[in-house]
Amino acid sequence: MLRMSRTRTSDTNVRFCVVSCASILSAVVILTGCSANYNGERLFWKAQQLQAAIIKDPAKASPAQFATAVNAFDQVIQKVPGTMWAARAQVSIGSLYAMERQYEKARAAYALVLQNYNQYKQFCLAARLATARTYELEQNGPEAIAVYKDISEYYPWSVPGLESPLHIARMYEQRKDTEAATQAYQRAVRMYTRLLPDAPTPELTMQIKGYLTLAYQRLGQWEDAVNLLQELAAVKSGVNKPLVLLTLASIYQTKLKETQKAQTVYTQLVQEFPTNPFAKAAKAQLEQLGAPVPETAAETSAVQTPAIPATPVKGPAGGR
Numbered sequence: 001m002l003r004m005s006r007t008r009t010s011d012t013n014v015r016f017c018v019v020s021c022a023s024i025l026s027a028v029v030i031l032t033g034c035s036a037n038y039n040g041e042r043l044f045w046k047a048q049q050l051q052a053a054i055i056k057d058p059a060k061a062s063p064a065q066f067a068t069a070v071n072a073f074d075q076v077i078q079k080v081p082g083t084m085w086a087a088r089a090q091v092s093i094g095s096l097y098a099m100e101r102q103y104e105k106a107r108a109a110y111a112l113v114l115q116n117y118n119q120y121k122q123f124c125l126a127a128r129l130a131t132a133r134t135y136e137l138e139q140n141g142p143e144a145i146a147v148y149k150d151i152s153e154y155y156p157w158s159v160p161g162l163e164s165p166l167h168i169a170r171m172y173e174q175r176k177d178t179e180a181a182t183q184a185y186q187r188a189v190r191m192y193t194r195l196l197p198d199a200p201t202p203e204l205t206m207q208i209k210g211y212l213t214l215a216y217q218r219l220g221q222w223e224d225a226v227n228l229l230q231e232l233a234a235v236k237s238g239v240n241k242p243l244v245l246l247t248l249a250s251i252y253q254t255k256l257k258e259t260q261k262a263q264t265v266y267t268q269l270v271q272e273f274p275t276n277p278f279a280k281a282a283k284a285q286l287e288q289l290g291a292p293v294p295e296t297a298a299e300t301s302a303v304q305t306p307a308i309p310a311t312p313v314k315g316p317a318g319g320r
Contacts, residue, residue: 040076040085047072051092058099066100087117091126103134125155141171156195157204162211165191169218181218188215206238213247222255242278245269253285263291270294 050069054061073096076089094109113120113127128151135144148164155161165188172181192212199205209228216225229248232239245265253262266282271294273279286293 040080040083043072043076043079044085044089047076047089047092051096054096054099061099063100066096070096082116084120084123087113087120087123090117091123091130094127094130098130098134098137101137103138106134107131121155125151125158125160128154129160136171141175145171152191156191157200159207162192162207166211166214169215185215185218188212189219203238206232206235210239217251220255222251226251226256242269242273242276245272246278246281249282249285253289259289263289266291267294 047069050065050072054065054069070093073089073092077086080086090109090113094106094113097103097106097109110127110131114124117123128147132144132147132151135141135147145168148168151158152161152164165184169181169184169188172178172184189212192208192215196205196208196212199208209232213225213228213232216222216228226248229244229251232244233241233248235241245268249262249265249269252258252265263286266286266289269276269282270279270286283293
């Protein structure tokens with residue numbers, strides 16, 4: 001299950017927000033290659049070195065350090081306007097303000113990404129995601145939820161876009177708003193169900209089914225969850241099959257009270273993935289159910305292989 005901890009305005013959370021954005025930005029740079037001019041790249045690299053020193057320990061960075069880094073990124077925007085490097089610099093300025101906990105300034109900087117660089121979709125996604133997280137750091141749930149809804153609408157095939165409906169539901173859960181959380185999970189089910197037939201790749205199809213399974217579980221729709229888990233368990237690659245099997249068996253055991261089916265799936269997990277950490281959990285459940293625990297190939301080999309003598313054994317003639 002995806003889990004979000006209760007948001008706290010700590011250096012760790014702020015740094016997580018910045019690093020998450022940096023990951024998205026780096027991926028875009030790799031994909032776009034050398035399309036930006038050399039001057040923009042050079043200026044951005046210099047500004048990035050100043051930012052990197054701050055990221056190491058934002059709490060110890062001085063206001064002057066932040067200002068110097070912001071000015072360096074602003075130079076990129078002024079010298080190579082409209083380029084990918086300028087767009088990336090604008091996101092970085094927002095990240096610096098967020099690290100400094102100047103969240104209003106951070107959101108203003110991110111808004112300029114959407115306004116001036118909408119041709120760079122991944123940078124716009126990074127800006128929206130960072131904006132939502134600044135609201136979370138301020139514990140402003142309604143505004144954060146509004147931005148996550150935009151992310152889900154405008155970037156439905158991205159990982160943040162797919163995860164946003166579940167994240168919104170968990171935010172309601174954290175606020176102890178059960179009714180709103182249930183409605184959010186129901187919206188998530190409708191969204192995933194709508195997207196499934198149009199998924200552009202098999203990998204995205206599997207991802208969506210995984211998210212849909214999570215939503216079904218939170219809604220207590222166990223039969224629907226089981227049907228999807230069975231589909232995922234039948235896939236040869238692209239899914240975490242040990243986790244799928246463990247989840248499926250657990251639902252059979254604890255929710256549907258179908259002990260025999262649970263035993264069958266636990267046994268399958270142990271036999272197919274004997275070295276996986278989930279196999280240990282499956283064995284424990286089999287023992288708890290009083291069911292036979294299958295021996296793995298490694299265990300059988302250990303039993304059948306004689307111990308190696310501590311000293312060399314001499315042959316009949318006394319040789320080695």
